[in-house]
Amino acid sequence: MPGPFLPVTPEEVAQLGWDAPDFVYVVGEAYVDHPSFGHAIIGRVLEAAGYRVAMLCLPEYRSAEAFKRFGRPKLGFLVSSGVIDSMVNHYTAARKRRNADVYAPGGRAGLRPDRAVTVYCNRIHEAYPGMPVLIGGVEASLRRFSHYDYWDDKVRRSVLVDSAATLLLYGMGENTILDCCDWVRRGMPAHELSQLRGVCYMAKQPPGDALPLPSHAEVAADKRAYCQAFLLEYQEQDPVRGRTLCQQQDAQRYLVQNPPAFPLSRAELDRVYDLPFTRLAHPMYDALGGVPALQEVRFSISAVRGCFGSCSFCALTFHQGRIVSSRSEESLLREARLLASLPDFKGYIHDVGGPTANFRQPACERQLREGACKNRQCLCPTPCKHMRASHAELVSLLRKMRAIPGIKKVFIRSGIRYDYLMADKSDAFLTELCRYHISGQLKVAPEHISPNVLSRMGKPRREVYEAFVDRYNAVNRQYGLKQYLVPYLMSSHPGSTLRDAVDLAEYLRDTGHQPEQVQDFYPTPGTLSTCMYYTRLDPRDMQPVYVPKNPHEKAMQRALLQYRNPANHDLVREALRLCGREDLIGFGPHALVPPRTIRASSDRTPREKGVRGEKSFRAQRSVSARSNAPTARRAGRAERTGPVSARRSGRSAPNGRKGGGRS
Numbered sequence: 125m126p127g128p129f130l131p132v133t134p135e136e137v138a139q140l141g142w143d144a145p146d147f148v149y150v151v152g153e154a155y156v157d158h159p160s161f162g163h164a165i166i167g168r169v170l171e172a173a174g175y176r177v178a179m180l181c182l183p184e185y186r187s188a189e190a191f192k193r194f195g196r197p198k199l200g201f202l203v204s205s206g207v208i209d210s211m212v213n214h215y216t217a218a219r220k221r222r223n224a225d226v227y228a229p230g231g232r233a234g235l236r237p238d239r240a241v242t243v244y245c246n247r248i249h250e251a252y253p254g255m256p257v258l259i260g261g262v263e264a265s266l267r268r269f270s271h272y273d274y275w276d277d278k279v280r281r282s283v284l285v286d287s288a289a290t291l292l293l294y295g296m297g298e299n300t301i302l303d304c305c306d307w308v309r310r311g312m313p314a315h316e317l318s319q320l321r322g323v324c325y326m327a328k329q330p331p332g333d334a335l336p337l338p339s340h341a342e343v344a345a346d347k348r349a350y351c352q353a354f355l356l357e358y359q360e361q362d363p364v365r366g367r368t369l370c371q372q373q374d375a376q377r378y379l380v381q382n383p384p385a386f387p388l389s390r391a392e393l394d395r396v397y398d399l400p401f402t403r404l405a406h407p408m409y410d411a412l413g414g415v416p417a418l419q420e421v422r423f424s425i426s427a428v429r430g431c432f433g434s435c436s437f438c439a440l441t442f443h444q445g446r447i448v449s450s451r452s453e454e455s456l457l458r459e460a461r462l463l464a465s466l467p468d469f470k471g472y473i474h475d476v477g478g479p480t481a482n483f484r485q486p487a488c489e490r491q492l493r494e495g496a497c498k499n500r501q502c503l504c505p506t507p508c509k510h511m512r513a514s515h516a517e518l519v520s521l522l523r524k525m526r527a528i529p530g531i532k533k534v535f536i537r538s539g540i541r542y543d544y545l546m547a548d549k550s551d552a553f554l555t556e557l558c559r560y561h562i563s564g565q566l567k568v569a570p571e572h573i574s575p576n577v578l579s580r581m582g583k584p585r586r587e588v589y590e591a592f593v594d595r596y597n598a599v600n601r602q603y604g605l606k607q608y609l610v611p612y613l614m615s616s617h618p619g620s621t622l623r624d625a626v627d628l629a630e631y632l633r634d635t636g637h638q639p640e641q642v643q644d645f646y647p648t649p650g651t652l653s654t655c656m657y658y659t660r661l662d663p664r665d666m667q668p669v670y671v672p673k674n675p676h677e678k679a680m681q682r683a684l685l686q687y688r689n690p691a692n693h694d695l696v697r698e699a700l701r702l703c704g705r706e707d708l709i710g711f712g713p714h715a716l717v718p719p720r721t722i723r724a725s726s727d728r729t730p731r732e733k734g735v736r737g738e739k740s741f742r743a744q745r746s747v748s749a750r751s752n753a754p755t756a757r758r759a760g761r762a763e764r765t766g767p768v769s770a771r772r773s774g775r776s777a778p779n780g781r782k783g784g785g786r787s
């Protein structure tokens with residue numbers, strides 16, 4: 125009989141009548157039994173299959189003692205850092221330590237180690253040498269090959285080497301974990317390793333049919349080799365046509381990656397979401413302030429997985445893949461009714477979504493037969509003629525969901541892909557979205573307007589966004605709604621020059637937008653953009669890419685996007701002068717900033733009061749250089765943190781949902 129939660133203490137294990145758990149599941153975040161959290165899903169899937177699993181969440185990691193809490197498990201350990209890579213969780217894009225962790229009790233930072241998967245595995249090896257250890261989740265999945273690590277600023281080996289785990293499970297793991305646990309239970313027969321989909325393992329000799337990638341030594345020494353390896357990893361991330369890959373990690377060992385697992389069928393997904401989740405954080409955290417990350421998703425519904433949007437800066441493609449799978453209407457309505465029956469439900473479903481809220485089916489039929497195209501994206505630079513763009517099923521679902529007694533409003537807060545929406549000739553979804561599923565504003569993510577940057581980002585052209593803005597405004601006018609669009613923008617993405625940032629600032633001036641938040645590009649593991657950042661090459665065409673890396677230039681690019689903020693004026697003036705755009709300095713309608721900082725007389729030093737007119741360029745530069753440190757700090761504070769920034773960076777938000785229109 126399933127308990128309300130999986131056991132978290134030896135006493136609870138004993139109460140269940142177990143002499144020992146089959147597996148101890150070590151997780152780098154608080155235990156939240158909600159289907160938006162990967163550890164909850166994996167725990168429930170294993171429980172339903174008859175495995176006895178004990179949860180060891182956020183264990184004290186400085187010694188092996190905590191890992192002996194349940195004694196020696198019968199079969200092994202499972203390890204995940206949680207829904208976010210631990211380094212992304214701990215550090216901002218400016219590599220500054222974050223002071224909160226919404227995935228920990230009370231939002232307390234510092235309970236999980238940096239590089240959590242490796243640290244946890246090392247403690248397990250100390251506690252129980254030789255015990256099978258299976259690693260999975262975002263951190264393991266995105267670091268499965270040799271990869272550029274932004275925090276070390278070097279190419280690191282596969283996390284499977286560092287962790288010395290038995291197997292690495294990549295991608296969405298419900299079927300994979302069952303196959304692997306069964307494999308462990310049957311004594312780990314070596315000859316069956318090659319049959320485990322979604323798995324990486326180490327071997328002295330790779331299988332004869334494995335496609336060799338450039339070795340670790342090669343990708344660490346040669347950026348062109350790095351690009352070649354990355355492109356193959358990226359292209360072979362397909363369950364239909366993906367091949368076995370191998371990469372030599374050191375003198376004696378190869379990493380072998382079996383082809384990806386197939387996405388769960390609709391019936392399989394329904395079964396997963398029907399498991400008996402309590403949808404609560406474990407009560408042991410009540411006195412500690414609960415788990416903040418749960419609040420965002422407590423009344424949200426995960427409807428879809430996978431994404432054929434393929435934004436270059438998003439790691440989803442490399443984790444969930446391009447083939448979209450979704451739950452049935454009945455399953456989603458069942459969950460909505462269940463949420464409506466909960467005592468603390470206030471009538472609002474906060475989100476019905478996933479990586480991209482308006483995807484509900486695979487991009488095309490061919491994708492299912494032959495796999496997603498290797499050298500073509502479904503939406504960029506223009507929508508593929510084979511793509512089926514229809515929101516009919518989603519519209520039907522939303523109509524039924526908002527009619528459920530007790531539900532006042534169903535929000536869509538996951539990102540929508542507006543180029544997909546534009547490819548649908550029917551206005552039905554946009555109309556219903558504006559009328560019923562947003563409140564005052566819709567967040568979308570054009571990210572930039574410069575063609576060169578957009579093509580590197582894998583985002584649609586500016587004209588597509590502008591056409592969407594017109595269509596959105598027309599629908600709102602038609603229904604007498606005063607609702608706005610909030611565009612999300614990214615600074616310093618590979619390809620973005622200072623002139624591109626000036627163009628974007630002019631666009632913001634012309635459209636009257638004042639972004640409150642700007643995301644600096646963050647080179648997280650497993651993305652195409654990170655490959656460009658590291659190599660200064662686009663692996664798709666091997667063309668050189670301009671990459672802003674200098675912190676001062678990055679500060680200028682970010683300041684341009686928030687040029688109205690007086691704190692940014694020195695940086696903006698400096699950027700405009702460097703670009704030869706002094707015409708944008710002044711008081712006219714086209715100017716971005718005034719010629720000098722205008723402060724109250726009482727704020728000026730006696731020396732400043734004696735200075736007449738504009739400072740020389742040299743003096744300005746010297747002032748702005750001095751002011752950059754505090755400016756960068758201020759801008760750093762504006763950076764999104766926690767789940768939202770995590771969504772940007774690899775979707776490490778709970779269950780891969782990307783938030784706030786970021787897709």
Ligand code: SF4
Nearest residue numbers: 487488497502508510
């Ligand atoms: S045929 Fe078009 S829609 Fe289908 S996978 Fe290829 S690019 Fe995507």
